[in-house]
Amino acid sequence: MSTDYDESVDLTEIAKADSATCQSCITRLAFTCAKRLTGVDLESSGLINWTGESEESQSVGPFLIGVAGGSASGKTTVCNKIIQGLGDRRCVMIALDWFYKGLEDEQDASSYNFDHPDSLDFELLSLCLEMLIRGQSTEVPCYDFSTHKRLPVKRLISPGEVVIIEGILTFYPIDIRSMLHLKIFVDEDPDTCLCRRIRRDVSSRGRTIESVLAQYEKFVKPSYEEFIAPTKRYADIIVPRGAENLVAIDLVIKHIALKLSQPDLRRLYPNLVIMGDNPQIQGLHSVFRDREASREDFIFHADRLIRLIAEEGLSLLPFQQSFVYTPTGDVYHGFKYSAELASVSIMRGGDAMEAGLRAVCKNISIGKMLIAKDPLDPSSERKVIYCKLPSELSRKHVFLLDPILGTGKTAVKAVEELLRRGCIESQIIILSLVTSSEGVRFCFEHFPQLKLVTSAVDHLHVSQSRVVPGLGEFADRYFGT
Numbered sequence: 001m002s003t004d005y006d007e008s009v010d011l012t013e014i015a016k017a018d019s020a021t022c023q024s025c026i027t028r029l030a031f032t033c034a035k036r037l038t039g040v041d042l043e044s045s046g047l048i049n050w051t052g053e054s055e056e057s058q059s060v061g062p063f064l065i066g067v068a069g070g071s072a073s074g075k076t077t078v079c080n081k082i083i084q085g086l087g088d089r090r091c092v093m094i095a096l097d098w099f100y101k102g103l104e105d106e107q108d109a110s111s112y113n114f115d116h117p118d119s120l121d122f123e124l125l126s127l128c129l130e131m132l133i134r135g136q137s138t139e140v141p142c143y144d145f146s147t148h149k150r151l152p153v154k155r156l157i158s159p160g161e162v163v164i165i166e167g168i169l170t171f172y173p174i175d176i177r178s179m180l181h182l183k184i185f186v187d188e189d190p191d192t193c194l195c196r197r198i199r200r201d202v203s204s205r206g207r208t209i210e211s212v213l214a215q216y217e218k219f220v221k222p223s224y225e226e227f228i229a230p231t232k233r234y235a236d237i238i239v240p241r242g243a244e245n246l247v248a249i250d251l252v253i254k255h256i257a258l259k260l261s262q263p264d265l266r267r268l269y270p271n272l273v274i275m276g277d278n279p280q281i282q283g284l285h286s287v288f289r290d291r292e293a294s295r296e297d298f299i300f301h302a303d304r305l306i307r308l309i310a311e312e313g314l315s316l317l318p319f320q321q322s323f324v325y326t327p328t329g330d331v332y333h334g335f336k337y338s339a340e341l342a343s344v345s346i347m348r349g350g351d352a353m354e355a356g357l358r359a360v361c362k363n364i365s366i367g368k369m370l371i372a373k374d375p376l377d378p379s380s381e382r383k384v385i386y387c388k389l390p391s392e393l394s395r396k397h398v399f400l401l402d403p404i405l406g407t408g409k410t411a412v413k414a415v416e417e418l419l420r421r422g423c424i425e426s427q428i429i430i431l432s433l434v435t436s437s438e439g440v441r442f443c444f445e446h447f448p449q450l451k452l453v454t455s456a457v458d459h460l461h462v463s464q465s466r467v468v469p470g471l472g473e474f475a476d477r478y479f480g481t
């Protein structure tokens with residue numbers, strides 16, 4: 001094959017690029033080659049909507065774990081066990097200790113509080129983590145505990161599938177905390193921590209017993225109480241007895257392995273249900289996404305899918321144990337829903353989901369909401385134009401019907417209105433046939449407690465105006481308008 005590629009694609013650029021740039025270069029190269037070989041410009045033909053950028057927006061990046069806890073509680077030891085348990089997964093561990101600002105020559109270590117948040121360079125840590133999240137290598141500082149200074153060298157850290165950041169104040173700054181997908185607090189008896197710290201600091205950090213005890217009384221203990229212990233409430237998991245707690249460590253390893261097995265947005269958003277992983281669902285999509293499908297086929301297959309999505313939504317409702325007598329006079333022990341349910345359709349697309357929903361939830365009361373931008377000002381914010389809701393929503397679970405969730409802005413506006421009218425965030429379940437990954441992120445960034453059931457996650461076209469590959473205007477195709 002000729003190497004006569006378009007000059008705008010520089011192969012040396014690919015060789016030295018980070019993964020995102022590299023992907024984008026390779027995409028351009030692929031488009032160029034295809035155009036040379038076939039004469040068809042795939043990029044502008046509309047046959048392919050994939051671009052390096054949009055693929056990047058689908059990527060969920062590394063799984064970020066934060067480990068916090070008192071000094072010498074066993075954080076580093078717990079992290080090492082987790083990494084060991086993950087086997088050949090590529091894990092990267094970052095110690096908060098590397099980000100100590102260090103002392104100036106004139107500063108006296110015995111009167112400096114190394115347990116205060118101001119002693120750490122969280123800004124630099126944040127930049128390093130952002131690079132790892134983008135799949136890029138990053139340089140981290142090296143710190144010398146015996147001189148209390150940064151060394152004049154840096155260490156290059158390559159990106160990994162799992163990134164663990166461990167340190168006493170990992171959960172303290174909100175920007176670091178909000179990046180984390182799993183937060184673990186190691187909780188150890190303070191006497192045990194002190195004994196371990198004396199041993200460790202004397203043997204490997206160049207301290208005397210007296211200096212460790214003086215620092216402990218003056219700074220370590222008070223700062224633990226003021227800054228570290230209060231961050232325990234941000235933890236998803238509290239591990240008592242640190243590295244001894246093999247059951248907790250095993251559960252954590254299993255949880256991470258499960259998350260790594262989810263290559264999509266479910267890894268980040270536990271309240272996201274995607275039902276599209278099987279041929280049955282994909283078979284339905286193959287009919288109603290087809291632009292040649294007749295209206296009759298479109299409605300039939302869309303209704304089938306809406307029924308399945310509604311059933312999935314029902315499975316998220318709370319239930320309680322119940323029993324019935326069977327015709328044989330015996331008792332059958334089962335369950336019944338313990339929640340009242342209502343629904344709200346976002347007009348006009350949501351209206352087209354009502355028949356499918358009613359086939360599953362016979363007498364459900366359905367409200368309506370019309371949300372739109374000012375037609376004379378397309379850059380304006382979305383507004384609620386019309387809203388008629390079922391009664392007593394505050395004690396009900398609500399299915400919010402939005403067949404195609406694009407930017408997510410309409411859905412978010414609808415959720416805001418529902419909350420304003422008394423709904424509870426965790427009781428709102430969005431039912432959507434097709435979503436974009438960008439829309440999913442937008443919804444969960446605004447409302448992490450809500451639930452979202454969809455049968456496919458596409459992506460937003462660069463123009464932001466449509467979901468691709470998508471299925472066109474759902475309501476127009478459904479109502480034949």
Ligand SMILES: Nc1ncnc2c1ncn2[C@@H]1O[C@H](COP(=O)(O)OP(=O)(O)O)[C@@H](O)[C@H]1O
Nearest residue numbers: 070071072073074075076077078196200243244
């Ligand atoms: N469960 C344990 N039993 C005995 N020693 C431990 C245990 N966990 C940690 N240590 C020791 O205690 C010291 C501090 O542990 P480390 O994991 O470095 O704590 P941290 O990172 O929280 O400061 C280390 O010398 C380590 O080997």
Ligand SMILES: Nc1ccn([C@@H]2O[C@H](COP(=O)(O)O)[C@@H](O)[C@H]2O)c(=O)n1
Nearest residue numbers: 071072097100114115145148167168220
């Ligand atoms: N120059 C320094 C810097 C930090 N410390 C102490 O280290 C502790 C944090 O490290 P862990 O591994 O124990 O989490 C912290 O409590 C600081 O007091 C220090 O002594 N000297």
Ligand SMILES: [Mg+2]
Nearest residue numbers: 075076095166
């Ligand atoms: Mg440590």
